[in-house]
Amino acid sequence: DDEYGQKLIKVAQANIITYSIDTPSDIRAEDLNFDSEGMTFNIVASNAKFKIRASLIGRHNVYNILAAFAVGFCENIASEDIIAGISNLEGVPGRLERIKGDYPFSVFIDYAHTENALQNVLATLGKIKQNRLILVFGCGGNRDTTKRAKMGRIAEDMADSVIITSDNPRNENPQGIIKDILSGIKNKDKCDIILERYSAITKALSLAEEGDIVLIAGKGHEQYQILKNKKIHFDDRKTAKNILDKKFNIE
Known part of the structure; x- marks a missing residue:
């Protein structure tokens, strides 16, 4: 989704895993819902869909979660363990x-x-x-x-x-x-x-x-x-x- 991210894709020499909300990517968030206690959304990756519930709020935190999920995915961490970790996130003190x-x-x-x-x-x-x-x-x-x-x-x-x-x-x-x-x-x-x-x-x-x-x-x-x-x-x-x-x- 980020314009600068598109520039990095063109010059990077490593294997690239992309994540997004609005544009096609390897790991994508969809069906975002926010409330005062947190958010729910689905992560779509490798033709599978994973339900996410987190106590964090905001699109910026959706991107943070997608990035963390992508790293875990690349490291072959079990998806249920990644999702459990996301669900237990407390957030940064004093940030929303x-x-x-x-x-x-x-x-x-x-x-x-x-x-x-x-x-x-x-x-x-x-x-x-x-x-x-x-x-x-x-x-x-x-x-x-x-x-x-x-x-x-x-x-x-x-x-x-x-x-x-x-x-x-x-x-x-x-x-x-x-x-x-x-x-x-x-x-x-x-x-x-x-x-x-x-x-x-x-x-x-x-x-x-x-x-x-x-x-x-x-x-x-x-x-x-x-x-x-x-x-x-x-x-x-x-x-x-x-x-x-x-x-x-x-x-």
Whole structure:
């Protein structure tokens, strides 16, 4: 499917095994279905069809699974062992990581902190949402300032509700960072500004209703927040989990 992959095929001198979703190949995915808990699809290889269920989400992870399947296939690993391994994949912490629990809506944590990453994760979640997509995000301080307005524009276009907060402001004024983000947003009534990240996450989870998806973006696996020259403990995953369990009286 990838244009550069087509170029590599023409110059590679080794035996080539191709994989794809949209174009003919040796190993192909078809009948893709995504939901908030993962995805199912079929892998077609050597005139055989294999049913895949994984807890990962997104087309990019379909490609990752196809690549892994192709390697196992070439190494003559039994297909049932490959499929079992795929089924047991937990995913990378902080990368489209779903907060596990018996909640009426879904909450995801993702490291997306660039415009491309934010656009991709919102597009992925937009395909599986049943109701609204609520986004919590900010931008890091002392980093590329040109992406802030772009990320604001993407948030406005792709999320139903946006809460802008602090990421790692470092030595910048957090309000100045948020002002830069807002410069890319036309309909500012769509946004809530909550400077303190814990309060922003709390607000998002209080707004969420059945069928909604909440995305908390920017920090992913990080377990700290950088405020001026001080690094404090802060974990989006644990914060969201604690708020949710308290909200729904789960011990």
